[in-house]
Amino acid sequence: MSSLKLTLKVWRQPSRDExxxxxxxxxxxxxxEMSFLEMLDVLNENLIAQDEEPVAFDHDCREGICxxxxxxxxxxxxxxxxxxxxxxxHMRHFRDGDTIVIEPWRAKxxxxxxxxxxxxxxxxRVIAAGGYVSVNCGSAPDANAVLVPKTDADKAMDxxxxxxxxxxxxxxxxxxxxxxxxxxxxxxxxxxQGKPERASRVLNMVARMDEEGFGNCTNTAECEAACPAGxxxxxxxxxxxxxxxxxxxxxx
Amino acid sequence: MTSLIRALSSSxxxxxxxxxxxLALCGFLVVHLSGNLLxxxxxxxxxxxxxxxxxxxxxxxxxxxxxxxxxxLHIALGLITAGENRAAREVKYDTQRSKxxxxxxxxxxxxxxxxxxxxxxxxxMFLLIHLGHFKLxxxxxxxxxxxxxxxxxxxxxxxxxxxxxxxxxxxxxxLFHGFQSAFQTMGLNHPKYTPLIKTFGFIFAVCIGLGxxxxxxxxxxxxxxxxxxxxxxxxxxxPTSITQRK
Ligand code: HEM
Ligand code: FES
Numbered sequence: 049m050s051s052l053k054l055t056l057k058v059w060r061q062p063s064r065d066e067x068x069x070x071x072x073x074x075x076x077x078x079x080x081e082m083s084f085l086e087m088l089d090v091l092n093e094n095l096i097a098q099d100e101e102p103v104a105f106d107h108d109c110r111e112g113i114c115x116x117x118x119x120x121x122x123x124x125x126x127x128x129x130x131x132x133x134x135x136x137x138h139m140r141h142f143r144d145g146d147t148i149v150i151e152p153w154r155a156k157x158x159x160x161x162x163x164x165x166x167x168x169x170x171x172x173r174v175i176a177a178g179g180y181v182s183v184n185c186g187s188a189p190d191a192n193a194v195l196v197p198k199t200d201a202d203k204a205m206d207x208x209x210x211x212x213x214x215x216x217x218x219x220x221x222x223x224x225x226x227x228x229x230x231x232x233x234x235x236x237x238x239x240x241q242g243k244p245e246r247a248s249r250v251l252n253m254v255a256r257m258d259e260e261g262f263g264n265c266t267n268t269a270e271c272e273a274a275c276p277a278g279x280x281x282x283x284x285x286x287x288x289x290x291x292x293x294x295x296x297x298x299x300x
Numbered sequence: 301m302t303s304l305i306r307a308l309s310s311s312x313x314x315x316x317x318x319x320x321x322x323l324a325l326c327g328f329l330v331v332h333l334s335g336n337l338l339x340x341x342x343x344x345x346x347x348x349x350x351x352x353x354x355x356x357x358x359x360x361x362x363x364x365x366x367x368x369x370x371x372x373l374h375i376a377l378g379l380i381t382a383g384e385n386r387a388a389r390e391v392k393y394d395t396q397r398s399k400x401x402x403x404x405x406x407x408x409x410x411x412x413x414x415x416x417x418x419x420x421x422x423x424x425m426f427l428l429i430h431l432g433h434f435k436l437x438x439x440x441x442x443x444x445x446x447x448x449x450x451x452x453x454x455x456x457x458x459x460x461x462x463x464x465x466x467x468x469x470x471x472x473x474x475l476f477h478g479f480q481s482a483f484q485t486m487g488l489n490h491p492k493y494t495p496l497i498k499t500f501g502f503i504f505a506v507c508i509g510l511g512x513x514x515x516x517x518x519x520x521x522x523x524x525x526x527x528x529x530x531x532x533x534x535x536x537x538x539p540t541s542i543t544q545r546k
Binding site: 057059070120122123124125128130149151154155156157219221222223224226251254255257258261262263264265266267268269270273274281282284285286287288289291292294295296298 | 303304307308310311312313314315316381384385387388389390391392393394395396397398399400410413414416477481484485486487488489
């Protein structure tokens with residue numbers, strides 16, 4: 049185990065409506081076995097000891113499944129590692145003497161609440177617009193009553209791996225949410241349970257996505273590269289297909 | 301109908317229209333390049349093609365109007381979406397670094413995809429100058445004996461060579477991302493066909509870029525000085541056709 053001496057350039061912003069700016073902090077004896085968030089915990093302990101406001105950042109599970117943690121680390125969503133959330137990023141990816149720039153997700157649809165914490169409820173509102181299936185919850189159906197081909201189940205499962213962290217939006221030069229919406233539309237369009245509401249779902253979710261002020265998709269694939277859950281660009285193509293089909297066949 | 305219009309003005313709808321118009325413009329580029337390449341076959345052949353084209357008193361105006369509309373739609377939507385994309389991130393990042401590990405294997409030609417607006421704008425500038433030369437005749441007008449002579453004269457000018465070389469090569473960069481991107485936008489993403497489309501798109505962009513760039517390059521090398529004299533010779537040989545034309 050070795051330890052690092054780091055310079056942190058952290059975005060500080062007291063509230064949504066106040067202006068923010070970068071503050072520089074120096075941190076010594078950072079263990080390479082710490083996670084990135086543990087490193088920030090150490091920073092905050094130091095700040096509290098010095099009677100300063102600790103840095104606000106989002107986190108919950110700290111095991112890469114809840115999608116709460118969200119940091120732009122040296123210009124990369126969730127830092128330099130692939131298919132990794134910030135909470136699962138470890139300090140061994142950094143070198144002694146490094147300067148690390150830490151910023152919140154930047155998008156008009158994700159306003160900063162405080163320091164590094166942003167409001168991602170725009171994604172929840174997209175889900176509320178149609179990212180569900182309406183079913184009567186009676187007793188559990190018989191096994192194999194609804195047959196699903198294995199290949200479809202696999203694709204739906206891959207799409208359902210999305211943890212809604214917003215890294216796709218953060219990494220996109222247009223702050224587009226197409227990968228998120230693509231995954232959420234795909235996971236249901238692929239399964240029999242999702243078929244009845246297939247058309248209205250995609251139309252409503254895309255309409256909501258546009259209302260929230262996300263950008264358009266240029267197909268640069270930065271979202272796919274930044275995604276901690278490995279959601280593939282093919283989900284955006286499926287979203288485009290689903291949308292076109294629904295728009296062409298809509299009755300009104 | 302209203303739902304269709306609403307759908308086409310959504311983010312996905314706008315991109316869909318851009319992909320369709322973009323690919324249609326790619327089709328135009330193939331036809332246009334093929335016609336222009338006749339300059340290398342010979343001045344007479346090029347002239348014959350130009351005359352046959354201009355003799356189409358009904359079809360040509362229809363085709364030109366269609367082409368004009370394609371351009372207008374593509375450019376207008378390009379500018380509108382670019383504006384929306386800028387607005388979608390009010391506060392810029394201090395630092396931003398690509399996470400696409402290997403640009404050649406993953407997310408397609410990555411750099412070109414981030415330059416679609418600048419490359420599009422440069423192509424637009426080139427386009428306006430090009431139309432000023434050949435369509436409107438307001439930039440370096442001249443009294444040329446033939447279409448080939450006109451092309452040869454304009455392509456022999458230093459200004460043209462610089463503008464056309466930049467314009468055509470930048471168009472190649474635009475297509476480098478644009479061609480394959482259009483298929484993804486139209487919903488075509490397939491483990492078998494997407495790599496094929498990307499490879500074809502790359503070859504297509506290189507052929508279009510270098511094909512069109514060859515004209516200012518050849519102009520610089522003095523290739524079309526001959527064309528001018530060649531046509532003068534042709535004129536001496538076939539005086540009747542010239543009088544007809546005048
Ligand atoms: C012969 C000329 C042109 C051709 C063949 C062409 C072709 C294309 C194609 C195939 C695309 C991809 C569409 C998609 O991803 O869905 C595209 C995108 C684009 N084009 Fe063009 N284009 C041309 C001229 C222009 C011009 C003059 C502009 C001027 C502003 C322009 C601006 C754009 C922009 C901004 C995009 C990217 C939009 C985005 O993905 O965010 N293009 N073009
Ligand atoms: S804190 Fe839950 S994914 Fe990082």
